Amino acid sequence: MEFVEYVLIAVAILVVGLVSAVGLLVGRGRRTTRLDDDAAAGTTLTRPRPPQTTPPPAPAPAPERTGSTAVDPADLPVAEPVELPPAEPEPGLVFETPPPSAGRLVRLRSRLARSQSSLGRGLLTVLGREKLTEDDWEEIEETLLAADIGVAATTQIVSRLRTQSMVLATATGEDLRQLLVRELTAVLGPDLDRTLHTDRHDGRPAVVLVVGVNGAGKTTTVGKIARSLVGDGKTVLLGAADTFRAAAADQLETWGERVGVLTVRGREGGDPAAVAFEAVRTGTEGEVDTVLVDTAGRLHTKSGLMDELGKVKRVVEKHGPVDEVLLVLDATTGQNGVVQARVFTEAVHVTGVVLTKLDGTAKGGIVVSVQRELGIPVKLIGLGEGPDDLAPFEPEAFAEAIVG
Numbered sequence: 001m002e003f004v005e006y007v008l009i010a011v012a013i014l015v016v017g018l019v020s021a022v023g024l025l026v027g028r029g030r031r032t033t034r035l036d037d038d039a040a041a042g043t044t045l046t047r048p049r050p051p052q053t054t055p056p057p058a059p060a061p062a063p064e065r066t067g068s069t070a071v072d073p074a075d076l077p078v079a080e081p082v083e084l085p086p087a088e089p090e091p092g093l094v095f096e097t098p099p100p101s102a103g104r105l106v107r108l109r110s111r112l113a114r115s116q117s118s119l120g121r122g123l124l125t126v127l128g129r130e131k132l133t134e135d136d137w138e139e140i141e142e143t144l145l146a147a148d149i150g151v152a153a154t155t156q157i158v159s160r161l162r163t164q165s166m167v168l169a170t171a172t173g174e175d176l177r178q179l180l181v182r183e184l185t186a187v188l189g190p191d192l193d194r195t196l197h198t199d200r201h202d203g204r205p206a207v208v209l210v211v212g213v214n215g216a217g218k219t220t221t222v223g224k225i226a227r228s229l230v231g232d233g234k235t236v237l238l239g240a241a242d243t244f245r246a247a248a249a250d251q252l253e254t255w256g257e258r259v260g261v262l263t264v265r266g267r268e269g270g271d272p273a274a275v276a277f278e279a280v281r282t283g284t285e286g287e288v289d290t291v292l293v294d295t296a297g298r299l300h301t302k303s304g305l306m307d308e309l310g311k312v313k314r315v316v317e318k319h320g321p322v323d324e325v326l327l328v329l330d331a332t333t334g335q336n337g338v339v340q341a342r343v344f345t346e347a348v349h350v351t352g353v354v355l356t357k358l359d360g361t362a363k364g365g366i367v368v369s370v371q372r373e374l375g376i377p378v379k380l381i382g383l384g385e386g387p388d389d390l391a392p393f394e395p396e397a398f399a400e401a402i403v404g
């Protein structure tokens, strides 16, 4: 046998050994505790297991549903009090330490490359021309509209740039860049309150409900928010109120397990409101800072499903007001996002938007449309599939990133 073959065999044995060791560890860490005997609620609390080395699986989008049954909140099962597992992981369990949320947009700015090249560079090229003709102004307008900035904001930017055309004529490349950053920042709502209400108050956890259409990135976003809160030193509990698909709850659980966060889940097909209620109750007893509730994807056009969502919120509110209702919108769906936002906010009063998949689109301007047309601030943006690819939205840093 050649020396190379010996090396290959040795590496193979090492890999098999490592895989078995990780498997044993994962198996040991997993615990699921029944919270109550009521089969109707069927809620379980999953204790974290050690982190996995691969990102959580993203199951295929859920099939479309058609309706739901209304249940009187007063009929909700009341579970027995539970004892939460100790906050400290079992010996041998090591959880990931995610980075804090601050400064993420700047770190992830290269993910906006598609918007940067079509919007930022496109505009700078035209503005840099010696004398701007009507055709040039039209090109600027088209570039802004193509980026989904919307008609009103486009008109505002173009007219403000036109009033500065004297300045443009003599401006250096850097002057133009700064001017564009300033004008884009102005339409990005720099004064909007983007605080994410995740702090404990009045002796109870902050409750965050996450909603949106199928496949927008809700579960992934809940997982990413949990990580970033843990990175900021907060304690978190997850509620898997997507009882429609067990895979969605599994996916959420995996996110939690990686950072030592517990998940309350229900049986498949169970009442999502009961799970959400139970999650908040468990989080309150466990004195966590934040309870994040993931909900099933639903088409905004299905009134039965929108009613179901309204019920989830009403039932959770039996514990006290919901602090944040985050609507997750897929930036690549363009103006349809505005329509979705309108319907969702009518059903559950959305307090903030999470715009996902901005890394995969040249239409970064959708941030502007959503905020302008609905008055709802974009609070977070998704910039990739990685576990920490979620950033607090900051208008100026965003404009800087797009202009490049």
Ligand SMILES: Nc1nc2c(ncn2[C@@H]2O[C@H](COP(=O)(O)OP(=O)(O)OP(=O)(O)O)[C@@H](O)[C@H]2O)c(=O)[nH]1
Residues within 6 Å of the ligand: 058, 059, 060, 061, 062, 212, 213, 214, 215, 216, 217, 218, 219, 220, 221, 242, 248, 296, 297, 298, 355, 356, 357, 358, 359, 360, 381, 382, 383, 384, 385, 389
């Ligand atoms: N590129 C990119 N992909 C993302 C981002 N956020 C989520 N995704 C991907 O979008 C896909 C759907 O994400 P999910 O979190 O499963 O979506 P969901 O809204 O929970 O889906 P349903 O439960 O079916 O309604 C997954 O492949 C995610 O990795 C993002 O910011 N950028």
